[in-house]
Amino acid sequence: MIKDKFDFLIQEIEDLKRNSRYNNIRVIEGPQGSWVTIEGRKKLNLCSNNYLGLANHPEIISFCIEGIKKYGIGPGAVRSIAGTNILHIELERKLSEFKHTEDTVLFQSGFNANLAVVPTFLDSPDDAVISDELNHASIIDSIRLSKAKRFIYRHVDMDDLESKLKEASFARRKMVITDGVFSMDGDIAPLPQIVELCSRYDAILVVDDAHGEGVLGRNGRGIVDHFDLHGKVDIEVGTLSKAFGVVGGFVSSNYKVIEFLKQKARPFLFSSALTIPDTLAVIKALDIILNTDVVEKLWINTNYFKTEMRKLGFDLGNSQTPITPVMLFDESLTQEFARMLFDEDVFAMPIFYPTVPKNKARIRVMISAVHSRDDLDFALEKFQKVRKKIGI
Numbered sequence: 356m357i358k359d360k361f362d363f364l365i366q367e368i369e370d371l372k373r374n375s376r377y378n379n380i381r382v383i384e385g386p387q388g389s390w391v392t393i394e395g396r397k398k399l400n401l402c403s404n405n406y407l408g409l410a411n412h413p414e415i416i417s418f419c420i421e422g423i424k425k426y427g428i429g430p431g432a433v434r435s436i437a438g439t440n441i442l443h444i445e446l447e448r449k450l451s452e453f454k455h456t457e458d459t460v461l462f463q464s465g466f467n468a469n470l471a472v473v474p475t476f477l478d479s480p481d482d483a484v485i486s487d488e489l490n491h492a493s494i495i496d497s498i499r500l501s502k503a504k505r506f507i508y509r510h511v512d513m514d515d516l517e518s519k520l521k522e523a524s525f526a527r528r529k530m531v532i533t534d535g536v537f538s539m540d541g542d543i544a545p546l547p548q549i550v551e552l553c554s555r556y557d558a559i560l561v562v563d564d565a566h567g568e569g570v571l572g573r574n575g576r577g578i579v580d581h582f583d584l585h586g587k588v589d590i591e592v593g594t595l596s597k598a599f600g601v602v603g604g605f606v607s608s609n610y611k612v613i614e615f616l617k618q619k620a621r622p623f624l625f626s627s628a629l630t631i632p633d634t635l636a637v638i639k640a641l642d643i644i645l646n647t648d649v650v651e652k653l654w655i656n657t658n659y660f661k662t663e664m665r666k667l668g669f670d671l672g673n674s675q676t677p678i679t680p681v682m683l684f685d686e687s688l689t690q691e692f693a694r695m696l697f698d699e700d701v702f703a704m705p706i707f708y709p710t711v712p713k714n715k716a717r718i719r720v721m722i723s724a725v726h727s728r729d730d731l732d733f734a735l736e737k738f739q740k741v742r743k744k745i746g747i
């Protein structure tokens with residue numbers, strides 16, 4: 356009998372199911388918002404990255420519709436051939452202003468922006484990259500694409516970072532790279548100390564601010580503003596797919612770094628430009644972030660929900676941001692908890708290995724500015740109810 360060459364996949368999928376690591380992918384039957392429709396029923400949405408509610412904002416939608424009539428939809432090509440639209444230039448200028456940096460270059464996603472950074476600057480085994488152990492997968496893959504020697508330091512452990520910097524003293528170029536806000540735990544990198552170490556050991560510092568933009572700092576300007584470190588972080592990577600509400604990524608830095616990325620970075624040279632609607636949406640989103648109280652609302656909701664959850668005795672780990680991990684540790688328990696929440700009309704996804712380490716499973720609640728107090732009270736009541744039912 357001829358064997359199906361994909362039979363091995365069946366075994367692997369079965370293993371995922373048996374180990375409670377199978378992703379049950381839910382389908383949203385309408386726009387993003389504090390409530391979404393899934394399987395024909397309204398569910399309270401506690402797991403999108405739509406921090407500020409901009410993924411379905413009426414002013415952004417109207418602005419995009421008008422802009423599309425003028426500029427179309429598709430970029431047509433990679434940026435370096437025929438894909439650079441005047442809107443890309445405008446957005447890059449606006450993002451630089453927002454971040455207080457000299458210049459910015461857009462990418463098609465935050466993942467691609469990270470992929471662009473490490474291999475473009477570190478292209479020899481004589482280079483060294485030093486990375487926090489909990490950095491996002493896109494940073495890990497960027498490191499894999501680089502020829503540099505790799506050093507991983509224990510999560511936010513500054514002594515370990517320093518010892519890795521010492522080990523890397525042989526290097527022609529050294530780069531330290533960290534998430535600003537850690538995406539699964541919601542804690543914040545100790546950036547002032549990292550800046551100090553990078554300056555002492557002459558290392559390039561890269562911060563991925565995916566979960567800081569629109570969240571931390573004045574008007575959501577991000578982690579560098581939060582710590583008042585303008586001009587001290589060499590390279591900031593950003594995403595347009597969280598607080599900004601669409602899809603895309605960017606790097607903000609000085610003129611030299613941005614010019615070099617435009618000449619050399621493979622995701623810039625070999626993947627088509629950001630779409631016109633995404634670009635338009637963020638041009639408008641920046642106006643809303645800078646001129647309304649959306650960021651403040653996000654923090655009011657975050658502080659309320661986390662205080663009440665802690666009062667109820669839930670373990671929220673070391674979260675310092677709207678990313679709220681409800682730590683349950685056991686993988687099958689976490690899956691069961693999320694299933695029961697879903698039956699109670701609360702949509703909150705379980706997160707487990709390999710997204711987080713083994714036995715560190717959690718339900719990751721994402722708070723948004725568009726949640727009402729009633730929404731948050733509904734969530735609190737359901738978390739309590741499910742916990743009682745399960746008996747933990």
Ligand SMILES: Cc1ncc(COP(=O)(O)O)c(C=O)c1O
Pocket residue numbers: 464465466467469491493534536538563565566594595596602603604
């Ligand atoms: C820390 C971090 N960096 C990068 C990314 C990738 O961003 P994007 O979804 O825009 O590709 C994410 C999103 O999952 C993230 O959490």
